[in-house]
Amino acid sequence: MPATSDVSGADMALLISHLDVRFGRGEEAVHAVRDVSLTVRRGESFGLVGESGSGKSTVLRAIAGLATDWTGRIAVDGEDLGRKRSKAFYETVQMVFQDPYGSLHPRHTVDRTLSEPAKIHGIGNVGGRVEALLHDVGLGPEFRFRYPHQLSGGQRQRVAIARALMLEPRILLLDEPTSALDVSVQAEILNLLQRLKHEHGLTYILVSHDLAVIAHMCDRLAVMNAGRVVEEMDVDQLRRSQPQHNYTRQLLNASLGYDRDKADSLLTFD
Amino acid sequence: MSGPGTGSLLEVEGLSIDFPTRTRTVHAVRDISFSVGREKVGIVGESGSGKTMTGRAVLGLIRPPGIVTARRMDFDGIDLTKLSEREYRRIRGNRIAMVMQDPKFSLNPVMTIGRQIDEAYRVAAGAAAGAARRRTMEMLKAVRIRDPERVYKAYPHEVSGGMGQRIMIAMMLVAEPDLLIADEPTSALDVTVQMQVLAIVDDLVSQRGMGLMFISHDLNLVASFCDRVVIMYAGQIVETCRASELHKATHPYTRGLLASLPRVDQPVERLSTLVREESWKTEPGVDARNL
Ligand SMILES: Nc1ncnc2c1ncn2[C@@H]1O[C@H](COP(=O)(O)OP(=O)(O)OP(=O)(O)O)[C@@H](O)[C@H]1O
Ligand SMILES: Nc1ncnc2c1ncn2[C@@H]1O[C@H](COP(=O)(O)OP(=O)(O)OP(=O)(O)O)[C@@H](O)[C@H]1O
Ligand SMILES: [Mg+2]
Ligand SMILES: [Mg+2]
Numbered sequence: 001m002p003a004t005s006d007v008s009g010a011d012m013a014l015l016i017s018h019l020d021v022r023f024g025r026g027e028e029a030v031h032a033v034r035d036v037s038l039t040v041r042r043g044e045s046f047g048l049v050g051e052s053g054s055g056k057s058t059v060l061r062a063i064a065g066l067a068t069d070w071t072g073r074i075a076v077d078g079e080d081l082g083r084k085r086s087k088a089f090y091e092t093v094q095m096v097f098q099d100p101y102g103s104l105h106p107r108h109t110v111d112r113t114l115s116e117p118a119k120i121h122g123i124g125n126v127g128g129r130v131e132a133l134l135h136d137v138g139l140g141p142e143f144r145f146r147y148p149h150q151l152s153g154g155q156r157q158r159v160a161i162a163r164a165l166m167l168e169p170r171i172l173l174l175d176e177p178t179s180a181l182d183v184s185v186q187a188e189i190l191n192l193l194q195r196l197k198h199e200h201g202l203t204y205i206l207v208s209h210d211l212a213v214i215a216h217m218c219d220r221l222a223v224m225n226a227g228r229v230v231e232e233m234d235v236d237q238l239r240r241s242q243p244q245h246n247y248t249r250q251l252l253n254a255s256l257g258y259d260r261d262k263a264d265s266l267l268t269f270d
Numbered sequence: 271m272s273g274p275g276t277g278s279l280l281e282v283e284g285l286s287i288d289f290p291t292r293t294r295t296v297h298a299v300r301d302i303s304f305s306v307g308r309e310k311v312g313i314v315g316e317s318g319s320g321k322t323m324t325g326r327a328v329l330g331l332i333r334p335p336g337i338v339t340a341r342r343m344d345f346d347g348i349d350l351t352k353l354s355e356r357e358y359r360r361i362r363g364n365r366i367a368m369v370m371q372d373p374k375f376s377l378n379p380v381m382t383i384g385r386q387i388d389e390a391y392r393v394a395a396g397a398a399a400g401a402a403r404r405r406t407m408e409m410l411k412a413v414r415i416r417d418p419e420r421v422y423k424a425y426p427h428e429v430s431g432g433m434g435q436r437i438m439i440a441m442m443l444v445a446e447p448d449l450l451i452a453d454e455p456t457s458a459l460d461v462t463v464q465m466q467v468l469a470i471v472d473d474l475v476s477q478r479g480m481g482l483m484f485i486s487h488d489l490n491l492v493a494s495f496c497d498r499v500v501i502m503y504a505g506q507i508v509e510t511c512r513a514s515e516l517h518k519a520t521h522p523y524t525r526g527l528l529a530s531l532p533r534v535d536q537p538v539e540r541l542s543t544l545v546r547e548e549s550w551k552t553e554p555g556v557d558a559r560n561l
Contacts, residue, residue: 023428030420030428052432052463053416098431098458101372142293150291153371153454154317176431179457180371182316182487187530187541194540209432209460210488216532216541226416239534254461255534257494263469266462268416 012078013171013203014040014063019072021058032058033070034227042077045197045204047214049251050224056207057098059224060173063205064095076171091121094169098176098207100160104148110134110159111144118166133162136192138185153180161189165196171203178213190217211255215239223248225269278305279449279481280328281559284341287323287332287505298323298336300505304558306449308479310472312492312513314527315502321485322371324502325451328483329368330358346448364394367447369455371485373438377426384422387441394445409440412470414463431458436467443470449481450474457487468495489516489527498560501527506555523550 021033033055040046048056061067065085074081097103114130137158157180178186208214222229231245243249247269287299299320313321327338343350370376388402410418413436435458456464474480486492496513501524509521526544
């Protein structure tokens with residue numbers, strides 16, 4: 001049976017169809033996500049790239065239940081989601097936020113940040129897991145009792161990644177998870193994510209501005225611009241630099257490096 | 271490279287930053303020396319190596335219990351080590367500005383974005399309200415905000431990660447500083463918007479002689495955008511070179527960084543990672559002053 005024929009099938013980790021997300025009402029409303037449809041198979045890694053402000057984080061936030069004013073359909077593991085998320089949902093789906101500083105409680109130590117959700121969800125051997133995960137994200141035991149303001153940007157981001165992994169979710173929503181990391185720590189984190197995926201069959205939705213990271217991690221990707229998905233491609237098309245849409249073409253071209261003259265030739269697409 | 275006769279804008283010699291904690295003292299920055307002329311100096315290095323703290327120290331923003339010591343820290347003829355908090359306030363945000371690594375966290379959460387940029391401009395230029403608003407709108411457009419009218423009235427939590435970074439850049443640039451310290455200023459921007467925003471900064475350097483300290487993890491970007499690069503590891507400067515020659519860097523840490531980059535055109539099963547040598551921490555650092 002072809003895998004694509006049955007979109008609500010059990011091998012679909014995530015199905016989004018005709019998703020619209022708004023903030024506010026009436027005249028002032030921001031229509032952040034417009035008619036977005038995506039499917040992600042179990043065990044697949046799916047990339048989201050596109051213009052800053054195009055709605056990538058909002059798509060993830062709608063899935064995670066953090067943006068509630070949406071219409072359309074969101075289904076996880078074949079089950080349609082409503083506006084509210086159950087406690088069990090967060091054992092399946094976890095999110096790493098784009099802005100790690102805002103997502104860490106300023107007066108909680110790293111230890112408390114990591115152990116609290118695990119205790120709430122009744123996970124055993126919390127102390128051991130905290131230790132193992134800190135090690136996995138390259139933070140030594142000396143970081144365990146520090147507060148967020150005592151950490152560098154990349155150290156905070158790694159705490160946020162460790163927290164998402166604490167509950168052993170099957171689906172991870174990763175919003176720029178390595179953008180604050182130097183490339184060697186990034187390599188370690190990406191290798192860790194790949195290993196976990198192979199061991200546990202995890203599914204990833206990964207937002208990144210780094211096309212090389214997307215190419216390394218993902219099987220397929222969607223390109224967003226001004227709230228819409230303008231094109232979906234598989235990683236081979238990305239590697240061979242064969243975009244369909246003009247925005248994507250510009251994106252691939254700009255990724256070759258800074259060029260003052262090129263900057264003046266870039267267009268805005270609506 | 272600084273142009274003929276322009277000299278250094280910032281000269282730092284022997285800067286160290288320590289944080290005593292309950293169990294031990296963290297030596298965040300260890301005896302580094304560098305300079306910034308009217309040029310773009312890239313600072314790359316591992317997570318936790320002291321890049322942000324170096325920038326904050328130049329601005330006099332290391333909070334207690336942190337301890338800053340320096341043999342010399344001169345900015346355009348001003349001895350920064352001798353400044354009182356009051357004197358620092360006249361320079362900060364005005365002659366030296368910093369784009370913080372967590373822009374949305376650094377903005378005031380209960381004040382609209384427009385008002386915050388207006389205020390930055392009014393303080394720096396002594397401008398009237400109407401003029402400030404016009405300048406703010408201009409800057410929002412310049413950093414490619416698609417709907418500046420809405421964003422002017424919005425609060426920081428109502429914008430995306432990359433919009434927050436662009437707002438922070440706009441706010442720091444309205445004051446037309448002589449030295450801009452930009453801490454991962456474009457890490458949340460797609461490459462097209464990034465290039466357009468960096469072009470503004472580039473023009474300020476080439477046309478107005480601004481100095482730029484550009485902290486970034488993006489090696490390809492630093493190599494193509496900056497003039498010089500300083501590489502930090504464990505609180506020290508381990509290597510420095512011309513940006514265009516970054517790919518020929520020789521320190522094993524820098525080599526390791528370059529080797530761990532994923533590439534669009536060359537798929538690999540596993541990314542190569544660094545084996546960090548203890549000796550990188552103990553060998554003496556290098557002087558990155560452009561003498
Ligand atoms: N208040 C503090 N107490 C103890 N240690 C601190 C404190 N503030 C910072 N540090 C430590 O100082 C070191 C340097 O921090 P800094 O923020 O400068 O790193 P960075 O190079 O900017 O890293 P990143 O790329 O991850 O942002 C880090 O190891 C950090 O954990
Ligand atoms: N709480 C909110 N209230 C009002 N508007 C919002 C809110 N959150 C997001 N938006 C708007 O929705 C749009 C999409 O934002 P989103 O954060 O999804 O973008 P993004 O693609 O993740 O961008 P970036 O790459 O810069 O992070 C933006 O115009 C933003 O201003
Ligand atoms: Mg985002
Ligand atoms: Mg930093």
